[in-house]
Amino acid sequence: MKTPPPGLAAHSDRVEKHRPAITADDDRRQKTIVCPTDTVYNRGLPQVSFEIVAECPITRARAGLLHTPHGTIETPVFMPVGTQATVKGLSARDLADDLGVGILLANTYHLFVRPGPELIRQMGGLHRFMSWPNAILTDSGGFQVFSLSGLRKITEDGVEFRSHLNGDLHAFTPESTVDVQLAFGSDILMALDECTEYPASHEHAGESMRRTVRWARRAAERHAQRIADSPTRHALFPIVQGSVYPDLRRECATALLDLDADGYALGGLSVGEPREMSLEMVEATEGILPRSRPRYAMGVGMPAELPEYVARGVDMMDCVLPSRNARNGYLFTSQGRVVIKHARYRDDPRPIDENCQCYTCKSYSRAYLRHLFLSGEILYASLATRHNVRRYLDIMREIRHAIISVEYPEYLRTVRASCADAG
Amino acid sequence: MKTPPPGLAAHSDRVEKHRPAITADDDRRQKTIVCPTDTVYNRGLPQVSFEIVAECPITRARAGLLHTPHGTIETPVFMPVGTQATVKGLSARDLADDLGVGILLANTYHLFVRPGPELIRQMGGLHRFMSWPNAILTDSGGFQVFSLSGLRKITEDGVEFRSHLNGDLHAFTPESTVDVQLAFGSDILMALDECTEYPASHEHAGESMRRTVRWARRAAERHAQRIADSPTRHALFPIVQGSVYPDLRRECATALLDLDADGYALGGLSVGEPREMSLEMVEATEGILPRSRPRYAMGVGMPAELPEYVARGVDMMDCVLPSRNARNGYLFTSQGRVVIKHARYRDDPRPIDENCQCYTCKSYSRAYLRHLFLSGEILYASLATRHNVRRYLDIMREIRHAIISVEYPEYLRTVRASCADAG
Numbered sequence A, B: 001m002k003t004p005p006p007g008l009a010a011h012s013d014r015v016e017k018h019r020p021a022i023t024a025d026d027d028r029r030q031k032t033i034v035c036p037t038d039t040v041y042n043r044g045l046p047q048v049s050f051e052i053v054a055e056c057p058i059t060r061a062r063a064g065l066l067h068t069p070h071g072t073i074e075t076p077v078f079m080p081v082g083t084q085a086t087v088k089g090l091s092a093r094d095l096a097d098d099l100g101v102g103i104l105l106a107n108t109y110h111l112f113v114r115p116g117p118e119l120i121r122q123m124g125g126l127h128r129f130m131s132w133p134n135a136i137l138t139d140s141g142g143f144q145v146f147s148l149s150g151l152r153k154i155t156e157d158g159v160e161f162r163s164h165l166n167g168d169l170h171a172f173t174p175e176s177t178v179d180v181q182l183a184f185g186s187d188i189l190m191a192l193d194e195c196t197e198y199p200a201s202h203e204h205a206g207e208s209m210r211r212t213v214r215w216a217r218r219a220a221e222r223h224a225q226r227i228a229d230s231p232t233r234h235a236l237f238p239i240v241q242g243s244v245y246p247d248l249r250r251e252c253a254t255a256l257l258d259l260d261a262d263g264y265a266l267g268g269l270s271v272g273e274p275r276e277m278s279l280e281m282v283e284a285t286e287g288i289l290p291r292s293r294p295r296y297a298m299g300v301g302m303p304a305e306l307p308e309y310v311a312r313g314v315d316m317m318d319c320v321l322p323s324r325n326a327r328n329g330y331l332f333t334s335q336g337r338v339v340i341k342h343a344r345y346r347d348d349p350r351p352i353d354e355n356c357q358c359y360t361c362k363s364y365s366r367a368y369l370r371h372l373f374l375s376g377e378i379l380y381a382s383l384a385t386r387h388n389v390r391r392y393l394d395i396m397r398e399i400r401h402a403i404i405s406v407e408y409p410e411y412l413r414t415v416r417a418s419c420a421d422a423g
Helices: A008-016 A024-030 A092-098 A108-113 A117-122 A142-147 A174-184 A202-227 A246-257 A275-286 A303-311 A321-327 A359-363 A366-374 A378-404 A408-421 B008-016 B024-030 B092-098 B108-113 B117-122 B142-147 B174-184 B202-227 B246-257 B275-286 B303-311 B321-327 B359-363 B366-374 B378-404 B408-421
Strands: A049-055 A062-068 A071-075 A077-079 A103-106 A135-138 A152-154 A159-162 A169-172 A188-190 A235-237 A264-266 A295-297 A316-318 A330-333 A336-339 B049-055 B062-068 B071-075 B077-079 B103-106 B135-138 B152-154 B159-162 B169-172 B188-190 B235-237 B264-266 B295-297 B316-318 B330-333 B336-339
Touching: A049 A378, A062 A378, A071 A077, A077 A103, A077 A378, A092 A378, A092 B359, A103 A108, A108 A117, A108 A142, A108 A169, A108 A174, A117 A174, A135 A174, A142 A159, A169 A174, A174 A188, A174 A202, A202 A235, A202 A246, A246 A275, A264 A275, A275 A303, A303 A378, A303 A408, A321 A330, A321 A378, A330 A378, A359 A378, A359 B092, A366 A378, A378 A408, A378 B378, B049 B378, B062 B378, B071 B077, B077 B103, B077 B378, B092 B378, B103 B108, B108 B117, B108 B142, B108 B169, B108 B174, B117 B174, B135 B174, B142 B159, B169 B174, B174 B188, B174 B202, B202 B235, B202 B246, B246 B275, B264 B275, B275 B303, B303 B378, B303 B408, B321 B330, B321 B378, B330 B378, B359 B378, B366 B378, B378 B408
Parallel strands: A077 A316, A103 A135, A135 A188, A188 A235, A264 A295, A295 A316, B077 B316, B103 B135, B135 B188, B188 B235, B264 B295, B295 B316
Antiparallel strands: A049 A062, A062 A071, A152 A159, A159 A169, A330 A336, B049 B062, B062 B071, B152 B159, B159 B169, B330 B336
């Protein structure tokens, strides 16, 4: 999954992977750190860059390499979600060494309210805090804040909100969320956006989208100022909004081109709109966004949707589905879904998926996993999440292989047919 | 921690560790299994045996090797508790490969009510069900049933009880609990005992203890019948009771000698009596129980107590403390206890224990673990349990090393002094 770029990952490996256990001495040294960007630890690390290695001649699918200061990631890539600085139930070793995850997503809002950016900065940044050797993308916090209906207030300056934990009043501005994500030391930052609720009128969606564009400019300016005096290791992606209106999506993408960003995200998807509409919104801007930059569809999707986004030129995706569904007993397999609590699995000695090579499938039966699930055992969550994340990564590997082998249209047809078969 | 005996463990390894993933074919084969003892899988495996390799010339401490069909275990040994066929939060790989656990304890009562012995037998036994390559000791279920006050009724025949899950009426007899544990395929079975409540009068404790002896005879008879026609892989340990009365403890141990058991357990400890009294009860029977057989003190203890039991001739112990305390935020270290929620650890970049080599300590800071704990993240439970179990295993390694190095009295003095210092 992850190929280290010559020189670069080797350096990052030395610094990150083989560092000794944190000691009291490190503690004293860390107290002097102002920001992870300023430490020796991050010096000489180049910017995030993207390289296309194959393109499908029929669809818009591409296979690429996303170079980051914490390793190179093969794209299209699915990023597991580590909301509170952990993918629920999995250790850094499980994710990096066992599953081969090269990049994960952490949520700025959640980490902002607890434990707070200042603590994470003081602990040497998010990579060090969560002992994560590979790349991290953080969202801007916008999506979570806009979900706090009743607890937030939007102005041109930014958004005021109350913490869901203790009601404390906070504010995010385009500038402050750049600062917060720089305190985390994220490899890829997202610009603050207004995630327009669904449904929204064309007029409201247009106003909202234009504010997102103004915010993206302010975020880019702040980002440029902050990284001007040091070799940066952080990229900032602005987010295309515009609800379900193709003209607004196109207007937004066109406006954001001025920023010459390292990558572009597609936001406001998976917020309740019909599936076909989400895909249509991706199509609307595919021809506008620069071919040379990665495109990231935020918060998608179900296993069968992943190839559809890729066919529309998407390189990066993230979603809580593999981990959340795992915990709720819904397991994805190459043969369809397994709802582990069903009585039919009571004495089923087979693994979740006979085609899966994950530790869970190599070691445990459905009967045992069902027992753990019904018993409320935390080992269940850990084993199930491990499997579902592996399933998503396997799908992404299949996708990439099909693109490189010039077989993507056929792969897509097969996936669509098997979904139609499954009803 | 675990040294495979020549030939034996290698065989068990072949069968257990390197078996392929369970498939539908295995499913069909397993459906024909009557009892794990009757499968090819268990043939030719010798009985449990015990070998003393060193004895302390001053205390009663001994270092030994406990040979089982699933590997040889260095003693004194601490057995982590896997109540519902899982040590909460840890996989078989975490326990066996990473921590080096050679034997764990599972609870007959819990597995009896869910998923039930018939299912476990059908799935190829408990080892296979939980993918556990090393040895398993199961308790008799007595302790849990006697904790169900109001839900159970004792007669000479056995004990009737209602499941804490659904109120279903069940009965355990000395014979049935042998059958249940044979269905599990446990390496070491425990005879049904009456765990006398504390405090109890001398008269009541005596009656209760004598019933335990009668039950132990019936259990031994059933065990002998069941294993008569096949090379057994299972040992049965009777349990010494007698509340806090040394004369009753001695009477019980003496009566149980007739059974010529493969090992003897000391029950009814840690049920509310003062600590010194527990140790006194162990001393009472130390000279009676055969030197050549392992002694197992059930349900003990705190880290500082482990060397005290060993000094009184105990070879095996188990306790939920390392795992339960871990989940509740209490972490054991070589320098005392860390209560992870305390504000002082908020920005503490040190590992839980700088002297610990576990994955948790090698990778994560107290600050991160505190964040996970406060956030209710399941990864916390898994990382904390891993550390606490490792701490217990490290203590047992220290103990064994001290015995073999003829330094046990000095070791004991040091432990006692450091406890006195800690208040």
